[in-house]
Amino acid sequence: MTTATRQRRLFLILIAVAAAMFGFGYVLPPLYAKVCQLTGFNRLQRADAVSGTQQDSNRTVLMQFDSNLRDGLPWNFRAMQATAPVHPGQLVQVSYEVRNNSDHAISGQAIASYAPAGAAAYVRKLECFCFSIQTIAAHEVRQMPVIFLIDSSLPRDVPTVTLSYTFFKVPGRQARAKENGT
Amino acid sequence: MTRKALHILAVTAPLFRCGLTRARSVSNFQSPKTQIAHQIYDLHFFVQAICAGICVAMFAVLFYAIVRFRKSPRRTALQFTGYRPVEIAWVIVPVLILLVMAVPATHAVFAMKDTSNSDITIKITGYQWQWRYDYLQEDIGFYSALSTPRAQIENREAKDENYLLEVDHPLVVPVGKKIRILVTANDVIHSWFVPAFGIKQDAIPGFIRDAWFRVDEPGVYRGQCAELCGKEHGFMPIVVNAVSEREYSAWLADQHAAKQSPAQASDAADAKTYSLEDLMSGGEKVYTHTCVGCQQANGQGLPPAFPALANGKTATGPVAGTIHIVMNGSTKNPAMAAWKNQLSDLELASVITYVRNSFGNSVGDLVEPSDIATVRHENP
């Protein structure tokens, strides 16, 4: 093989490596989401498979409920109860209330966040309003339930878990498209 | 050569000095007031002492070599290219030193991350450019913004002692209780940093992150935002008032009482009518405290990010438009925040009147607090 051929081959290999690394950059977001899911951080999914329903009455975990609004949403958004003592394995229902103070319908989407972040893996939500678009009519007041249980395998050194929802505004066009399934 | 020696001494001497003092000084960590801060202080001293020792030793060897092995007619360079025992030693010894450092370093990380069994939970939200504190178990919340007058920043007045480290509403916590903080942000990433507590937690919009501290001693502790968050990043400090439990309970009671009767205070203001002069002078104060960072003292703003108020369409157009944008913010331009929860009826009325009649605007109308109250009533 001549030097020129060797050089051209290495050139092509290195260009391919560069292109692959550019692609690797784009693999990182789904990879990150996967790692977050596996380690239990930042779970954004909807309903979860329920397991660990053996109720542990000897242990009480204090659940705290927090709410946030972003993008200047002209809403009131609050948890109907600030805290709830729950037993691991116990099915619990709480409510969040949203009030649209404006004169027109507005769509929002909530994401959930947990503290400690690792607790997310142990909070199984059967029903929640997270990550689905909620269109609230003008001056409407809506109650949204969250039904969950805490998996009994929650580590012993976590006596308090905070569940925090943040509502973001969804632009009208995007809301309609998502509701139509497009 | 002597200059090099003196230089080396000058460079290394402070490495010793700063580790030895425990008093508050500008050359070392602030006086630690939590157990974590103490742990970090001691850990740092330990690591720094080892590093300084290594530096001094290597400087000494290098210095010796520079002097001893200078070119001279009496000697020639020895042409060796390696010496296995020494080369192995200076891999193994650093690894051992690092292992020794790693033990207390690991303990400290575990301690920092243990947010369990806290007494009080406070949610801290970073805004562009102030903080908001919500006591989740008490349903109390308030904003905390820089209170250093703009005149001091612009060098028109002398700077006071706590220049850039003072706020209108400090965070109040009881001493000796474990405070768990849930940190989040409204817009971009900020970071809540109080050096005396040994705590720094990034505020990520959309997520809460927890951290904790327990203050050992009553006092006023100051910190700053520690993540670039826009133009006023240097102007959103943190002030924590750590008080006795009794004072904390009293403060809580005051906060609850104030919450019960904001309507009363507001009603008092709403019932009065105000003259243009009163509204203009009050409005100027609000403007200087709240608006001037973006809109500038002359109302020119910084287009296109901050459109000018002078001859501005909304500022000089129908009054309902001005009221709406000041109270609810702008959907088009997220930099314009909603102020209806942060300013009272009187403050809103004053600043709107001021804006509509300053910077060359002369709309001539005035807005009364009762007008604001009406708008609130229609759009709660």
Next chain:
Amino acid sequence: MNEIQEIVVQPAVGPIEEPHGIMRWLTSTNHKEIGTLYLIFSFAMFLVGGSMALCIRAELFRPGLQFLRPELFNQLTTMHGLVMVFGAVMPAFVGFANWQLPMMMGASDMAFPRLNNFGFWLLPPAAILLIASFFAPGGATAAGWTLYAPLSVQMGPGMDMAIFAIHLLGISSIVGAINIATTILHRRAAGMTLMKMPMFVWTWLVTAFLLVAVMPVFASAVTMLLTDRHFGTHFFNAAGGGDPVLFQHIFWFFGHPEVYILILPAFGIISEVVPTFSRKPLFGYRSMVLATCAMGMLAFLVWGHHMFTVGFGVGPELFFMYATMLVAVPTGVKLFNWIGTMWEGSLTFEAPMLFAVGFILVFLVGGVTGVVLAVAAVDVQLQDTYYVVAHFHYTMVAGSLFSLFAATYYWLPKWTGRMYDETLARWHFGLSIVFFNMTFFVMFFLGLAGMPRRIPDYPLQFADFNMIASIGAAGFGFSQLLFLYVVVKCVRRGAPASARVWEGAVGLEWTLPSPAPRNSFEIPPVIK
């Protein structure tokens, strides 16, 4: 590295029609000319970035806002970083690679001479785009050179201009790195095995692979930023299911290897200079090679130490802490090897050696402060404070920049056939090292005391050290004009230099005449 025992005499190349004037420089495929272009470009960018630094330090001279609005201040800190890293330091090292690698390996030119030309000429448009962003509506981007989302998503059109400039700079770096790697692997003279290569060549080989691996990742990060800004994606926006912290992961996965890209060629230069002025071979050549490769690999495992305060769990926090502390070991090996080279040598201290020894002294401080920062709990106090600013200026200015000065003084006589003014060069060194330490050593204390980064104004307890730092910065900045004078004076009327130039110089480039002929090693030598 073995000595060369047989030299083949170079016949003159026959007459070739070469362009003159501007066309000569626009179309050159000659590694020496392209090297010169890179170095002139990088020095110009160094002056631009340095002027921005002087503006920053002027504002920080005293508390209060004197000269700059906060948003302009943030634009300057951002652009100072981007210009210095991508406009000054990286092109300078590529310039030295271009000049030196073929000569050191007995090659006639780089593997792909036309690609070489293309790689350079991407830079001036990129620089113009970057600097012109100051004049876009809203000004240049003010999100810090680290461009964290969502702040960078909020920025005006200046951010988009910077993104396009970064793409151009990235392509230039990638094709340059491919060229360098191919040249090193396939254009060495016969008999020069890998373990006989000069250290500058070794460090550039590892650097080239790092560049090819991580510059594309930076490109994808800023492309994701671009689409988040304009095309409705939400990689870094929680509302859409994304995460701002993801940007930090992607950025620092690139960013940490990037700082090794900025320092490994510097290590290579020091490994050339110290043996020459010690008049003995490099101590521990084999372990130097291993340490370089180890640092290249470890570079990929430590990115999280830039993110200790975002809220990692205990596991990742500990992993990144341990991995980062480990990097001290190969770095230490290098420092020990240089001292071992000087040990029992016959030392003289001309300007290249002054900068090399200065490098060792000051890089040591930068390096140990890196170990302090690696301790995660301590980093909680120091992250985003002036301690970090001091640390990376010690490693990058006293590190990379000093090595570039050393390299210039070391090889300029070979390139030009003229000696520089030794007295003035020593003044350049003395002024630089004194003012450098005045500027940046006090920043360690500012950081310990809690002064955050990227603020245009500060509380009063930070005033004294800020004043000292600003004075030092002015002194350091203006001392670099002396460097410019020394170089220009050397090129125009320096005393003639010999082929070997330095008594202890060993290597293929020193077998060529000074100035080195435009086309050297047209017939490759044979190394025994």
